[in-house]
Amino acid sequence: MLGKREQKRADLKAKLLAATILRIENDGIASLRARDLAKDAGCALGAIYNIYEDLDELIFHAKVEIFRRMEERLADTMSNTHDLSPLDQMRKLTSSYFQFAQDNTKLWTALFTGDLTDQRDVPKWYQDALMRLMGHIHGPLKKIAPNTSDKELSLQTRTLFSAIHGVILLSIQDRPSGVTHQEVEKATDWLLESISKHMK
Amino acid sequence: MLGKREQKRADLKAKLLAATILRIENDGIASLRARDLAKDAGCALGAIYNIYEDLDELIFHAKVEIFRRMEERLADTMSNTHDLSPLDQMRKLTSSYFQFAQDNTKLWTALFTGDLTDQRDVPKWYQDALMRLMGHIHGPLKKIAPNTSDKELSLQTRTLFSAIHGVILLSIQDRPSGVTHQEVEKATDWLLESISKHMK
DNA sequence: TGTACATCAGTGAACGCGCGTTCACTGATGTAC
DNA sequence: TGTACATCAGTGAACGCGCGTTCACTGATGTAC
Numbered sequence: 027m028l029g030k031r032e033q034k035r036a037d038l039k040a041k042l043l044a045a046t047i048l049r050i051e052n053d054g055i056a057s058l059r060a061r062d063l064a065k066d067a068g069c070a071l072g073a074i075y076n077i078y079e080d081l082d083e084l085i086f087h088a089k090v091e092i093f094r095r096m097e098e099r100l101a102d103t104m105s106n107t108h109d110l111s112p113l114d115q116m117r118k119l120t121s122s123y124f125q126f127a128q129d130n131t132k133l134w135t136a137l138f139t140g141d142l143t144d145q146r147d148v149p150k151w152y153q154d155a156l157m158r159l160m161g162h163i164h165g166p167l168k169k170i171a172p173n174t175s176d177k178e179l180s181l182q183t184r185t186l187f188s189a190i191h192g193v194i195l196l197s198i199q200d201r202p203s204g205v206t207h208q209e210v211e212k213a214t215d216w217l218l219e220s221i222s223k224h225m226k
Numbered sequence: 227m228l229g230k231r232e233q234k235r236a237d238l239k240a241k242l243l244a245a246t247i248l249r250i251e252n253d254g255i256a257s258l259r260a261r262d263l264a265k266d267a268g269c270a271l272g273a274i275y276n277i278y279e280d281l282d283e284l285i286f287h288a289k290v291e292i293f294r295r296m297e298e299r300l301a302d303t304m305s306n307t308h309d310l311s312p313l314d315q316m317r318k319l320t321s322s323y324f325q326f327a328q329d330n331t332k333l334w335t336a337l338f339t340g341d342l343t344d345q346r347d348v349p350k351w352y353q354d355a356l357m358r359l360m361g362h363i364h365g366p367l368k369k370i371a372p373n374t375s376d377k378e379l380s381l382q383t384r385t386l387f388s389a390i391h392g393v394i395l396l397s398i399q400d401r402p403s404g405v406t407h408q409e410v411e412k413a414t415d416w417l418l419e420s421i422s423k424h425m426k
Numbered sequence: 427t428g429t430a431c432a433t434c435a436g437t438g439a440a441c442g443c444g445c446g447t448t449c450a451c452t453g454a455t456g457t458a459c
Numbered sequence: 460t461g462t463a464c465a466t467c468a469g470t471g472a473a474c475g476c477g478c479g480t481t482c483a484c485t486g487a488t489g490t491a492c
Contacts, residue, residue, distance in 0.1 A: 184403060188397070203387055
């Protein structure tokens with residue numbers, strides 16, 4: 027069992043992280059303020075700096091947690107889909123990705139804000155999580171065209187992800203050059219069908 | 227002819243705009259500082275506010291100019307391409323779009339930074355420019371599938387733009403989930419071919 | 427268990443800096459005659 | 460053309476605010492005996 031010190035420290039750490047994510051979802055990552063977080067977490071301003079090196083480190087941990095939540099949701103969606111066609115699997119993944127973005131607009135946006143190079147340690151977990159995400163696309167593509175080389179397939183996987191991400195991004199940002207929220211499913215379906223037909 | 231006052235005013239206005247664009251390309255739009263711009267343009271800090279309402283207005287005009295340059299380049303690329311196949315036309319547009327993004331990374335990035343709603347007047351020129359840009363895609367698609375309804379075609383145009391934009395965006399941002407600069411052409415070709423084949 | 431001391435998290439006022447914007451003043455340009 | 464006055468752009472020090480971070484102090488928790 028943890029001592030009271032470590033317990034309280036862990037509690038506050040969790041409270042700060044939760045407060046950060048809540049603030050990001052409500053106001054966007056650009057509006058984060060140390061004073062707000064301290065107030066939300068019920069601690070003094072200085073307490074933040076006992077637990078985290080600086081605000082950037084806290085924000086970094088928040089991004090990790092957001093990414094983890096998204097990945098969890100996608101993995102959940104894709105479990106027990108072995109009986110679906112490759113096309114339907116990709117449809118499901120796309121739909122889940124869009125749902126997450128729509129349900130958590132500002133969290134999702136925060137994931138893609140700022141350089142990756144501004145992060146601390148080019149973390150292993152990120153590479154792993156990304157691999158799992160890409161695997162959800164790679165698998166179905168491989169089933170559609172089993173003879174494609176690994177290199178080719180890797181390129182196609184990233185291309186398809188980028189394309190669908192682009193459709194969802196411009197839609198979420200309400201750009202006139204993008205598609206409306208209502209159109210996203212039709213748009214991504216059209217892309218997925220085109221590509222799967224082309225690969226056969 | 228302009229009086230000396232108006233002449234100098236116009237000169238300074240142009241100098242400030244040029245300085246802004248130069249700074250954006252070198253340091254990124256987030257690093258713009260009023261003091262730097264005044265120094266670059268050879269005027270006092272306060273002079274900026276004689277000409278522009280505030281920094282946001284100056285930045286807004288810079289964005290307009292950047293968009294104008296991009297559109298000019300795309301229109302230039304697409305002039306005299308009537309003899310090309312629709313697929314080749316779209317290839318050319320994509321290539322030119324990517325080139326612009328690659329040659330002017332931070333200018334291009336600046337175009338997609340910040341809300342559109344933070345802008346002043348939802349400007350008509352923007353709608354017009356966007357229409358022309360979309361027209362470069364809409365035209366070829368219409369040739370490939372002349373019987374598609376306008377509504378459908380509009381959706382496909384925006385979808386295709388979003389997809390290609392996504393590929394280029396993640397590439398420019400060096401995301402591991404995107405494709406490398408070397409792969410962009412292959413990636414977008416693959417998308418364009420899939421889609422044009424699918425539409426026939 | 428109790429006591430004395432040590433450690434370390436919590437506190438929040440204060441620091442320091444950056445930066446957009448203002449404003450009283452100066453001097454160049456424009457106008458009237 | 461020249462003179463007197465009016466106008467307005469140019470100047471840059473100063474203002475004001477926001478905000479991340481620090482630090483001397485307090486008090487709770489841990490440890491030794």
